[in-house]
Amino acid sequence: MDTHALFDRISKELHRRRRMSARVMVMFSLITVLGFSAVCGSVLLDMRRGAEELARQTLENLAASMDADINRHVELYDASLRAVASNLVLPELSQVDARLARLILFDHPVTGPHFGAIRVYDEHGNLTRDSALTNPPKENRASEPFFTVQRDEPYAGLYISKPQQVDGHYSVILSRRVTGSDGTFLGVVAGSIKFGYFQDLFKRLRLRPQDMIAVIAHDGTLIVRTPFEPELIGKNMLFTSGVQKMFSRRNGWFAGTGTLDGVQRMFVWSDSTKPLVVLVAKSWNDIYAMWRKEAIWIGIVLLVLAGFVAAVTVFFIREIERRAAAERRLEELATTDPLTGLTNRRKFDAAIDTEWRRAIRQNTPIALLMIDADHFKAYNDSFGHQAGDQMLVGIAVCIADTVHRAGDCVARFGGEEFAVLLPGLTAPAAEAIAETIRRKVEEWSDIEGGVTVSIGVASTTPMAAHQWHDLVEAADRALYAAKELGRNRCVVAVRGEVTLVA
Numbered sequence: 001m002d003t004h005a006l007f008d009r010i011s012k013e014l015h016r017r018r019r020m021s022a023r024v025m026v027m028f029s030l031i032t033v034l035g036f037s038a039v040c041g042s043v044l045l046d047m048r049r050g051a052e053e054l055a056r057q058t059l060e061n062l063a064a065s066m067d068a069d070i071n072r073h074v075e076l077y078d079a080s081l082r083a084v085a086s087n088l089v090l091p092e093l094s095q096v097d098a099r100l101a102r103l104i105l106f107d108h109p110v111t112g113p114h115f116g117a118i119r120v121y122d123e124h125g126n127l128t129r130d131s132a133l134t135n136p137p138k139e140n141r142a143s144e145p146f147f148t149v150q151r152d153e154p155y156a157g158l159y160i161s162k163p164q165q166v167d168g169h170y171s172v173i174l175s176r177r178v179t180g181s182d183g184t185f186l187g188v189v190a191g192s193i194k195f196g197y198f199q200d201l202f203k204r205l206r207l208r209p210q211d212m213i214a215v216i217a218h219d220g221t222l223i224v225r226t227p228f229e230p231e232l233i234g235k236n237m238l239f240t241s242g243v244q245k246m247f248s249r250r251n252g253w254f255a256g257t258g259t260l261d262g263v264q265r266m267f268v269w270s271d272s273t274k275p276l277v278v279l280v281a282k283s284w285n286d287i288y289a290m291w292r293k294e295a296i297w298i299g300i301v302l303l304v305l306a307g308f309v310a311a312v313t314v315f316f317i318r319e320i321e322r323r324a325a326a327e328r329r330l331e332e333l334a335t336t337d338p339l340t341g342l343t344n345r346r347k348f349d350a351a352i353d354t355e356w357r358r359a360i361r362q363n364t365p366i367a368l369l370m371i372d373a374d375h376f377k378a379y380n381d382s383f384g385h386q387a388g389d390q391m392l393v394g395i396a397v398c399i400a401d402t403v404h405r406a407g408d409c410v411a412r413f414g415g416e417e418f419a420v421l422l423p424g425l426t427a428p429a430a431e432a433i434a435e436t437i438r439r440k441v442e443e444w445s446d447i448e449g450g451v452t453v454s455i456g457v458a459s460t461t462p463m464a465a466h467q468w469h470d471l472v473e474a475a476d477r478a479l480y481a482a483k484e485l486g487r488n489r490c491v492v493a494v495r496g497e498v499t500l501v502a
Contacts (some may be wrong), residue, residue, distance in 0.1 A: 001091065018431065025313055025317060025320075026356060028311050029310065029312075029313040033306045036302060036306075036346075037302060040298050044291075044457065045300070048292050049286055051291040052461065053286055055266055055287040059268035060251075062268075063269055063270040064270040064271075066269055067276075069201060070215065070276050071195070071276060073197070074160075074275055075192065075408045077174055081174060081176040081189045081190075081191060081421050082176055082381075084105050084118055084120065085176045085177070087105050088105065088120065088189070089178070089179075089180060095217070096210040102131075105120070105129060105131075106118060106131040114194040115191065115192075115193060115194070116169070116193070116194065116199035117130055117133070117191065117192075118130075118189060118190070119131070119165075119189045119191070120178070120187060121128040121147060121187050121189075121190065122187045123185055123187050124142060125141050125143070126138070141190075145161055146175040146188065148257050150185075150188045153426070154179070154183070156177065157176075158275060159176070160173075160217050160221075160223070161173040162221050162234040163195065163233050164225075166192040169192075169196070170195040170451050171192040171194045172194065172223055172380060173191070173192050174190065175188050177322065194458045198223075198224045207226070208286050210261075210263050210283035210285065211264060211280075212226070212227065212258065213279070213280050214278075215279075216243065216277045216279060217277075218277065219246075220236045220238035220243060220247075221235070222235050222236075237259075240259060241256070242256040242279075244280060246267075247270070250273055251269060251270055252269070253266060253269075254286075255267070258281075261284050265283050267280070268280055268281070269410060281472070283493055314476035324484070326330075337411070337412040340387055340392060341396070343409055343412075344412060345411065347409075347411065348409060348411035348413065351421060352468050352471075355423045356468035356471075358423070359424075360462050363461060365406060365424060366423050366425075366461075366462065366471065367422040367423075367429070367430030367458065367459035367461065368419065368471050369430060369456070370413070370417065370420055370472075370478070371417065371418040371420065371434075371437065371453050371456075372416060372417045372453065373392070373416035373417075373453055373485070374452045374453060374488055375390075376451050378416075379391060392412075392434075394444055394445075395416075395418065395441055398437060398441045399418055399420060399437050402436050402437045403433065403442065404461065406422045408421060409421040419472075419475075419501075420434075422459075425459060427457060430458075431490060434490040435455075435490050437454055438455055441453045453488070454479060454482035455479065455489075455491070455494060456478030456481070456490075456491055457478055457481055457491065457493065458471050458472075458474035458475035458492070460474075477493055
């Protein structure tokens with residue numbers, strides 16, 4: 001391989017590597033951004049799960065502490081009710097006066113600002129005894145649920161009523177059945193817990209506007225709720241899927257929507273086997289508030305990083321393209337004749353080497369025209385170098401106007417000599433093109449009063465043992481023959497002889 005062909009291959013390899021470098025840079029940038037995105041996405045998912053877990057644990061602790069407080073007071077009050085119910089069936093009670101009997105019955109009552117008086121009702125629902133009064137007023141509660149449930153259901157146990165007015169306070173009534181030794185119904189012991197107890201309990205908590213706490217009785221009755229919703233207090237909530245889930249297992253959580261406000265929350269409960277079940281909830285907006293801020297900051301950082309990587313990538317790609325353009329320009333300058341704009345000798349040698357090898361592989365013909373301006377030296381001496389240059393440019397235009405195929409190569413071979421490489425053409429086809437060029441130059445030259453051209457034509461189907469230099473020599477010999485035969489004509493080179501074309 002000659003030096004020109006080697007240079008051409010090296011140039012093509014450099015172009016290929018530059019394109020590959022740009023692609024690799026784009027791929028690397030994409031992989032970098034996608035990698036950071038994947039890492040940040042994984043971190044954000046872990047943070048989101050962490051926020052959910054922290055909220056669940058916090059709500060579980062809150063539900064457990066409130067459940068313990070409420071049910072401890074209920075159990076203490078219930079213990080007082082059971083003690084009174086047990087003392088009522090003592091035989092000795094009927095043998096002492098009313099004052100002493102009152103001391104015996106209410107020996108250890110639970111006291112506090114939120115606990116109502118303990119009262120005893122006989123089997124007909126009449127008020128007979130009151131822990132707060134020595135002589136209680138006449139009162140009949142035979143139609144009240146706290147009385148009828150205990151009367152009709154011997155094994156009802158502790159009964160907790162719906163919220164209602166008791167002694168001027170919104171309260172819930174707790175009652176126990178009084179049963180004789182023979183199992184007969186002797187009456188009911190009842191007391192009350194004021195709503196003030198729950199309100200004071202809730203006030204101690206630092207709740208957000210969308211937080212919710214509800215106390216629900218075991219029959220599904222909503223005892224109290226914060227935020228306070230009067231239309232829900234006392235309603236049975238078993239129709240809601242959330243309360244059904246709550247009573248389906250002892251503890252746990254679920255995601256649900258508020259009955260009235262439609263806020264989506266996480267609901268948690270501690271122990272649904274207790275008489276009063278505490279259900280606490282926090283909105284998902286509050287749960288994810290901190291996570292959302294962190295996500296926004298991470299997203300901003302990721303966007304800035306992606307923008308920086310993109311900017312750097314674009315900068316380097318533009319630099320690569322600029323350098324490639326500069327190199328292409330330099331290569332163009334190095335392979336282009338500056339006067340005519342045609343391919344120069346070095347580029348022509350590389351082109352003919354490539355096409356010669358292709359013709360050998362494909363067993364196809366290849367033709368060459370060698371063109372020389374007639375009497376150019378005399379024209380140049382008569383009219384000057386500038387006119388001579390214009391004449392060469394005109395000849396180049398005539399040649400380029402005739403040769404159009406993509407694989408053809410038109411070159412300024414040196415001085416006033418031009419070469420036209422015509423891959424795939426036989427001698428007759430190449431001769432036709434040569435004659436067209438000659439006529440165009442002649443017509444143009446008549447107008448300018450200048451030079452004609454002589455053309456040597458050679459065509460062959462090369463074999464591996466041949467060299468392209470042989471084709472150039474054949475075309476060159478045909479050109480000299482055209483000169484000797486009077487110029488302004490085309491001559492086709494054949495093996496052993498030169499044929500004149502009239």
